[in-house]
Amino acid sequence: MRVLFQGAGAIGIAGAALFTDAHEVAVVSRTAGPNGRTAFPRRVSTFDPTYSGQVGVGHGSCRERSGRAGGNNRGATGRENGGETGGAEGSQASTGSGWSVTRVAATRRVTITDWDHAAADGRWDLIVLTTRPDDLDAEVVSAIRDILPAFIATTSQVEGDLDRAQAVFPGAQAVIFGPAFLSERLDPGAPAEVVRAEGSRAGEADGGVLTTGGLDGVVGRKAEPGHEVTFWAPAGAPRFFVAGPSTAVRALVSRLGRLVLPVPMKAVLLPPTVFIPFVAELSVRNGSWVALKSHLDRPAKAASEAVRTRLGVPVPVFGSAAHVVLEAVERIVPIDVTNYAGRHFARHMGQTRNMLAGWAESADSAHALRELVAALDALVD
Incomplete structure (x- = not known):
């Protein structure tokens, strides 16, 4: 082609x-x-x-x-x-x-x-x-x-x-x-x-x-x-x-x-509902991977809200499970994600914000999603 x-x-x-x-x-x-x-x-x-x-x-x-x-x-x-x-x-x-x-x-x-x-x-x-x-x-x-x-x-x-x-x-x-x-x-x-x-x-x-x-x-x-x-x-x-x-x-x-x-459309659109809230929290924490790992409750709640907009049923996302996943990523992915992630997603903060806002608009309850959107907006103001 x-x-x-x-x-x-x-x-x-x-x-x-x-x-x-x-x-x-x-x-x-x-x-x-x-x-x-x-x-x-x-x-x-x-x-x-x-x-x-x-x-x-x-x-x-x-x-x-x-x-x-x-x-x-x-x-x-x-x-x-x-x-x-x-x-x-x-x-x-x-x-x-x-x-x-x-x-x-x-x-x-x-x-x-x-x-x-x-x-x-x-x-x-x-x-x-x-x-x-x-x-x-x-x-x-x-x-x-x-x-x-x-x-x-x-x-x-x-x-x-x-x-x-x-x-x-x-x-x-x-x-x-x-x-x-x-x-x-x-x-x-x-x-x-x-x-x-x-x-x-x-x-x-x-x-x-x-x-x-x-x-x-x-x-x-x-x-x-x-x-x-x-x-x-x-x-x-x-x-x-x-x-x-x-x-x-x-x-x-x-x-x-x-x-x-x-892949099915859900296989492309569902994963971001899980990880983008954590990306947003990483940006809020000025790209600090260490700070993200100690502030996982809000993005975990936001991920639960976002997943529900896609699946229509509540699916809990736990901060403790996210912590395990983040540590596994550090060991498995052959790059230094602790530095890369903060730099990379800082360049795409506008898209991160738009994704959160889109899920928040279609969610019945989106307190954590809206809180993350406000936190990202505060970084720009």
Whole structure:
């Protein structure tokens, strides 16, 4: 398939990288520039972009990986654009001084283009929206309608956004894509934790990470332009859960294969009712994972209220059970979620608030949900 990802954020760039092995893919952004630009998102087995001031490289054996590329790199896409361009593989290492080595599994090349060039490059089968349908401006909506894709996928799980996407783009079949990976976009120059290739010297730009010399081998890493996105996707797992009208879902599954997994609509919309209240509490607690774990009663009550709006029956959610789950996530997920979650969801606080408000409006009793909405609003005021 020929697939466009709308928006050069973390989900758009990481999603494009995950699709490039078998499909023609590009990311569309109004900030792409007249000649477009290229991103090199890193798929990693472990990542933590925080920088404690004690970062170094030492106990990980790293080796260069040869990549493969295909296609002709013409126009807005080209299979070469998504080919594996190299990376490093090493084992995580840590010491009491607090430094660690991140294992970089692969680096992908993703083309970022603008709407005019995307339209000139021919017909696109699928456009994946990483912005809520109601938040798309008139220029972007017009450009998508001109391209006239067969399918529109929205990554938003806000109540009613699938219907909104279908209403905005009536000429396409709309579905929901629920991401099955974690991704983060750093600002250029922000601290980054990435393996430095074997043999590189402090002060050199290596794989998009500028290293600067320090005492006793301490090296500071900065995210370079084009290399800001890092993502983790479980090996062998689907990249998106897809839900929507059966005809559209079947057609996408037949063409995208194992990249997507068809699920009932409830399987996409129910999980957020459980975890989004905890995400909201995390934002209220200024992204502190420790503070969240000690304030679980309110989000647990809000989750119970939200689940009831979806299932129609009361389903208790207990703070003690949430505490067990959070600790399990810390151990199982191969990223430092204690830092990642606060940073990531702070960028999406508006969507978190909208989801809570939507459940609160349709709930018979939503005291905790409304309290969380008010707490988030207070952060913005």
